[in-house]
Amino acid sequence: MDRRSSKIFSKIIGIGSYMPEFRLTNSRLEELVDTSDEWIVKRTGIRERRIAMGKATWEMGLAAAQAALADAGLPGEDLDLILVSTVTPDSLTPAVSCVLQDKLGASHAAALDLNAACSGFVYASDVADSYIRAGKAKHVLVVSTERLSGITDYTDRSTCVLFGDGAGAVVYTASEEPCGILSTYMRAEGSLGQSLFAGALPSEPDPLTGDRTIPSNYRFLKMAGSDVFRFTATAVPESIDNALSRAGLEAGDIDWFVLHQANLRILKMVTDRYGLDPEKVYVNIDRFGNTSSASIPLCLAEMKEKGLLKPGQTIVASGFGGGLTYGAIVIKL
């Protein structure tokens, strides 16, 4: 599929983020579970993560959305579509996207939430791109907002050291310039779904395990970390290789690799696999931990703030996680 056959491109015109102030440090986690700063840093690269402390998922998403719209210089009423990716919506209905549609005064916008876990931002960007290229939307807001602290079990050392809260947002607009999203590649491996599980509505028997008793920690994230790690070793390069080849590019043509921040070792694996200058692989997992779908737009917002993003540069962004899902997009600024 040649994604460049259409004359319309989805160009990024605004990026924003919101990070809660409260920092949960490794030393604080040492007081909660049997872990150590040394283990966490060595095995994950994480030093601290932010915790929402009472802020709702929609509130973080709204702040990120407002920042992205301000960056774009676009009023909410000009939006045609609002896509929110989250695994931690405040309510099953209304969707977070509908709350934002109201708060942003986006009176002409359709709104929908999308759950592709940590791949949510790349999946939502793919949907945004499809609407724009089909001529169904001119301006699309993608918001990735996650309050993982709400589904984290702070007695489980294998997961509680990993996750944090935050939100990031991007505004895409239809453009005739050959820039913006150049290609996308999305996949899922549902057969591995149980390796990263968080319950929603309990059903009996549980559709995945067949269990008839619903445990009290049903809503908490449970992860078979090494299984997911093994999956990323093939899924991440597969998504990057395919997105690059669909864009007619090679790794050497890319200015920035912006990957889901799940583990520093995964970022290093990609750096080695493509023989990259480590400076080209953006890292903020040390300060924010794993914020699921928010992690890629958070990186983009931080890179923009630091003046690292320049017109004409090309980025490959790759997301992977619950579902299991994975995917990558190539974007020219």
Ligand code: COA
């Ligand atoms: N502190 C200290 N020890 C810990 C620990 C912690 N916080 N968490 C786990 N351990 C222990 C385990 O109990 C195990 O001990 P044992 O050998 O005595 O049984 C040992 O460390 C190794 O555990 P393991 O799970 O094999 O560690 P790992 O090296 O695989 O690292 C992850 C765990 C979760 C960091 C890693 O598997 C990972 O990053 N997986 C991928 C995550 C991902 O990509 N997610 C996708 C999106 S969410």
